[in-house]
Amino acid sequence: MCSICKTIALFLRNLIEAGCEIYVTDWGHPTLADQFDDFGDLINGYMDGFVDAICERHGIAAITLLGICQGGLLSLCYAALNPDKVSNLITVVTPVDFHADQEEERVDPELMNVWTRGLTADDIDSLVKAMGNIPGEVGGTMFSLMTPLRTLAKYNMTLIQAGQSADALMNFLRMEKWLSIDRITPAQPRSSG
């Protein structure tokens, strides 16, 4: 389990122990039937529906939003559009400005930023047209490129290391199972974001 995930997990755990009621959005496993979902659907459709459902259950008007990573971006948009329904907003490891490295004139631009800036809108449109949804491998490849050899070595070196204890092996396999869940991004969010 990565250190950020662990920290977030511990944070959530503390919230539960402190007595918070926790709800979780599960985006599911998008199929081609979800390919036309754009940011508007995610925020004004699903998120709003879930917030309403929670408010009705508890007879309240507003809730706390806790968004992690891209979930933080969605929560941020939701809070901006529906300030009356959000009493607290927490974002964790949330990317907002993908051009900050240019403004700060960093010599070492982030790989993801370099890669996406190298593509034109037409490139992304044709990718969407060809794929329907953007498969998890596209993002996964980028993450692998950050430490190419370690990613390749994972299944022989790390697995051997993890295989030394049954607990460590199960932890490794659970993480791998999580990684293997099809992490598909519906294609449309780009166009109407």
Added chain:
Amino acid sequence: MPAFDLSAVKASASLLDLMGLAQQYMAVSIPLWITISQNFQGEVAAGAQNGRAVRTPGEALDLWNNVVDRTLMEFNRSGDFARLQQQLLRALTQSRLELRKLGEKSSQVLDMPTRSEMTDVYRRMHGMQRELQDLRQQVRALRRVSETTGTEAGQLGMATDDRLLSAWTELADFGKRVAVATSTLATVREGDVKIAQTPREEICRLGGRTLHRIIRDGPARIRPPVLVTYAMVGHWNVLDLQDDRSVLAQPDRGRL
């Protein structure tokens, strides 16, 4: 004599483009690997001079891995790499689109639905889901109005409410059927390696998306409730990976 089909030629032309680009990719990466070898040798020599000589095969492998990752990373962040990636991506999508045209022709021959036809079905379904969500919001708004205003206005609101509700129920049923079909299509993952073990209940389902509530032993002491939203590119049960450390579980159900 069969008619000469140009689409087949186009498909193979795009495949050839792709192969050409793969060659270019190789051409760029060979000098890169030479640099890597030179860097590795340099670091080994420098280490030996500073009294940090590589002694075991394990140490050598570690150093090699680090040098490879660092050098590849430098290239991966460069503009050359971005351009090459762009060209590869273009060639890949192009060859996929050409291949699909061939596939669609075969589907028509076999009387099977084509990808374009299915896309049209999905587009209409998406439109209906949006309408459903709009209606839900209208019903909620009307309900709020009828709750806050006087009896007369409330009754007026109820009449509209009923009409909207029947339309809403019909659409909701359709939505449910769509959700069932979608989840049936999704892959079943079962096995010894289990994740997401924290007890939870399904509260609400919209299309293929679900709202879960983490089941707690006692009543909540802090208000308001918290809605946790993870990235679409990730999955929320990363927070819930390990049985013995199940993060979202109750204190008495495990330890972190």
